[in-house]
Amino acid sequence: MYPYYSRDRIQADLRELGGAIRKSMGQNFLIDPNTIDRLVRPVHEALQTCSEPSVIEIGPGLGALTHRLIEYAPVTALELDPMLATLLRRQFEGQANFMLIEGDARRTLAGLTAPVLCGNLPYYITTELILESLSVPGVQHLFFLVQTEFAKRACAKTAESSFTVFLRNFGEVKLLERVPASCFYPVPSVESSFFTVQLYEERAPAAILEKLLRMSYRSKRKKIRNSWRVGEALLPVETVEDLAPSAGIDAEKRPEEIAIEAYHTLARLIAANVVVDPERHA
Structure with missing residues (x-):
């Protein structure tokens, strides 16, 4: 026992x-x-x-x-x-x-x-x-x-x-x-x-998603566009902003107001359009 x-x-x-x-x-x-x-x-x-x-x-x-x-x-x-x-x-x-x-x-x-x-x-x-x-x-x-x-x-x-x-x-x-x-x-x-x-199988490349989330959640009180534009650009900001509408993301919203799946979609789009340095960590 x-x-x-x-x-x-x-x-x-x-x-x-x-x-x-x-x-x-x-x-x-x-x-x-x-x-x-x-x-x-x-x-x-x-x-x-x-x-x-x-x-x-x-x-x-x-x-x-x-x-x-x-x-x-x-x-x-x-x-x-x-x-x-x-x-x-x-x-x-x-x-x-x-x-x-x-x-x-x-x-x-x-x-x-x-x-x-x-x-x-x-x-x-x-x-x-x-x-x-x-x-x-x-x-x-x-x-x-x-x-x-x-x-x-x-x-x-x-x-x-x-x-x-x-x-x-x-x-x-x-x-x-x-x-x-x-x-x-x-x-x-x-x-x-x-x-x-x-x-289940990863929805998006983890390394890119991590960088995207670090940029997006720098300040939950800010619109996500403003969060992307402050601090270190872990991903190309202009590209992130251009791809966001295709992922269903309204950059005028705060990060917690975005659908979870939209972040995964945006990370996949970034992966298909941006070469990310694999040695660079968020």
């Missing part, structure tokens, strides 16, 4: 190793078994659609999701905290479906492949980890537990942020469930949410 539904057991095992919960790393452990069951269910359903099911799990913590996921597929767990890595080894030693890689997932993801990737992401590097996850070879389904405010932004139906637009370039984004703070130990100050990205 999974040992870490108990707050006392969590404290005792960490104390035995001479450590404690590290709030600086955003450590809040799932301890509600019903919630864990509900979160694992859609991941399991995704695995059933894969010809060679396997999972990469970012930030397994104490193994709340891991202990269920290994029932269905091989799991490669990426854990940064050495103490948690020790407890994971103790718990899953001898399990054929479990492999632990200790280190920062922003670096250890390189070279890994799996059709399903999931994680309970620390708030301070949530965006970075999601963007890294998009480039994992062979990945088809992403599942993330994050702060609700972030999940709402990621799952928005309108272009309220550049991240929303960028993420929709890679897949269909859907909010699955809200998770109350009481389901964690320690209890966080904010609610969390579980969302998924079902990946």
Whole structure:
């Protein structure tokens, strides 16, 4: 039986190793078994659609999701905290479906492949980890537990942020469930949410779309034309303005008022009409 539904057991095992919960790393452990069951269910359903099911799990913590996921597929767990890595080894030693890689997932993801990737992401590097996850070879389904405010932004139906637009370039984004703070130990100050990205073929070249979004969201209070004209010209401004109507973009509107798909269309048009320096980063 999974040992870490108990707050006392969590404290005792960490104390035995001479450590404690590290709030600086955003450590809040799932301890509600019903919630864990509900979160694992859609991941399991995704695995059933894969010809060679396997999972990469970012930030397994104490193994709340891991202990269920290994029932269905091989799991490669990426854990940064050495103490948690020790407890994971103790718990899953001898399990054929479990492999632990200790280190920062922003670096250890390189070279890994799996059709399903999931994680309970620390708030301070949530965006970075999601963007890294998009480039994992062979990945088809992403599942993330994050702060609700972030999940709402990621799952928005309108272009309220550049991240929303960028993420929709890679897949269909859907909010699955809200998770109350009481389901964690320690209890966080904010609610969390579980969302998924079902990946499809990129709608537009990512490098060009990123530059376009950086230019467009320099100031959400400005008309998008004015945003394009201030700051560094990451793309040729005159060309962007000339192509915008063909993408259905009214340059007199603010960036969040533009349809998500219109940004993708404009990025494709730019790609077809402009030679962009591949070494130049937004």
